[in-house]
Amino acid sequence: xxxxxxxxxxxxxxxxxxxxxxxPPAHWADRQLPDAGAEKQAQALMDExxxxxxxxxxxADSDAELAGDMRDLVRRRIAKGxxxxxxxxxxxxxxxSWISYRPTSGxxxxxxxxxxxxxxxxxxxxxxxxxxxxxxx
Amino acid sequence: MSKPWRxxxxxxxxxxxxxxxxxxxxxxxTSVGSKLAGQSVPAFALDPAxxxxxxxxxxxxxxxxxxxxxxxxxxxxxxxxxxxxxxxLKARGVTIEGIxxxxxxxxxxxxxxxxxxxxxxxxxxxxxxxxxxxxxxGVPESFIVDGRGxxxxxxxxxxxxxxxxxxxxxxxxxx
Numbered sequence: 001x002x003x004x005x006x007x008x009x010x011x012x013x014x015x016x017x018x019x020x021x022x023x024p025p026a027h028w029a030d031r032q033l034p035d036a037g038a039e040k041q042a043q044a045l046m047d048e049x050x051x052x053x054x055x056x057x058x059x060a061d062s063d064a065e066l067a068g069d070m071r072d073l074v075r076r077r078i079a080k081g082x083x084x085x086x087x088x089x090x091x092x093x094x095x096x097s098w099i100s101y102r103p104t105s106g107x108x109x110x111x112x113x114x115x116x117x118x119x120x121x122x123x124x125x126x127x128x129x130x131x132x133x134x135x136x137x
Numbered sequence: 138m139s140k141p142w143r144x145x146x147x148x149x150x151x152x153x154x155x156x157x158x159x160x161x162x163x164x165x166x167t168s169v170g171s172k173l174a175g176q177s178v179p180a181f182a183l184d185p186a187x188x189x190x191x192x193x194x195x196x197x198x199x200x201x202x203x204x205x206x207x208x209x210x211x212x213x214x215x216x217x218x219x220x221x222x223x224x225x226l227k228a229r230g231v232t233i234e235g236i237x238x239x240x241x242x243x244x245x246x247x248x249x250x251x252x253x254x255x256x257x258x259x260x261x262x263x264x265x266x267x268x269x270x271x272x273x274x275g276v277p278e279s280f281i282v283d284g285r286g287x288x289x290x291x292x293x294x295x296x297x298x299x300x301x302x303x304x305x306x307x308x309x310x311x312x
Binding site: 020023069073096 | 173
């Protein structure tokens with residue numbers, strides 16, 4: 001009893017090791033742009049930029065501070081009139097195509113397009129063979 | 138079904154299991170390296186992070202001699218252990234410049250008073266703008282920038298005591 005009470009007190013007093021800064025989120029991190037069209041553009045881009053901290057999430061979804069700073073960067077630049085594609089290119093120049101969820105049309109993504117076609121072809125051949133085998137029976 | 142074909146599912150299962158065991162025993166490296174290695178440092182000019190020490194600008198790195206640019210933060214736990222290694226690098230003649238990520242002057246000053254201050258200049262990057270411009274994904278992270286302002290090397294994560302030799306080599310190569 002005493003032990004569990006002590007444990008509860010100690011747990012309540014313990015301060016977690018902070019992995020986040022003490023600064024508030026950047027201005028445009030969690031604030032929509034006043035211009036609806038610009039905000040829509042920003043949102044579409046943020047949905048396709050990958051968070052460096054929570055690597056399975058987009059920066060639009062992630063709660064990481066770096067993702068917040070990136071949303072701020074995206075909204076600021078779009079508000080200044082920069083094209084989303086230019087911002088994406090700027091980020092890719094820094095972090096590689098890793099940062100963008102949109103598949104590129106480069107040779108690296110060829111298997112992505114070719115494998116489904118190959119599988120479809122193999123499936124078709126299997127079906128044709130099956131039908132022929134049945135016909136022979 | 139002919140005999141050898143019968144084992145194909147079993148072989149496939151074996152391959153899948155082998156793949157899982159391999160990936161679990163040697164997890165993939167999830168760090169994302171900057172693509173700017175070999176290119177000029179992006180232009181930036183940061184205000185001083187603490188009173189009494191100058192801020193950091195990209196133009197200040199083009200001095201003819203290499204610099205170690207270290208991204209750190211007072212709230213970053215691995216930076217504490219790295220601070221001792223940075224002091225050793227400084228003692229061995231490395232010029233170290235700091236970029237304090239998302240930090241307050243008071244917190245930076247306390248951090249330096251407690252863990253040592255190897256920095257010649259420290260710029261404050263309150264919204265990670267320069268961090269993102271450098272293609273860096275966290276703290277601590279270090280870049281070796283040569284005397285012409287070209288990024289020659291990126292070190293992700295804290296520089297460990299055993300890596301001092303490698304950093305010194307890279308600094309030498311950047312001369």
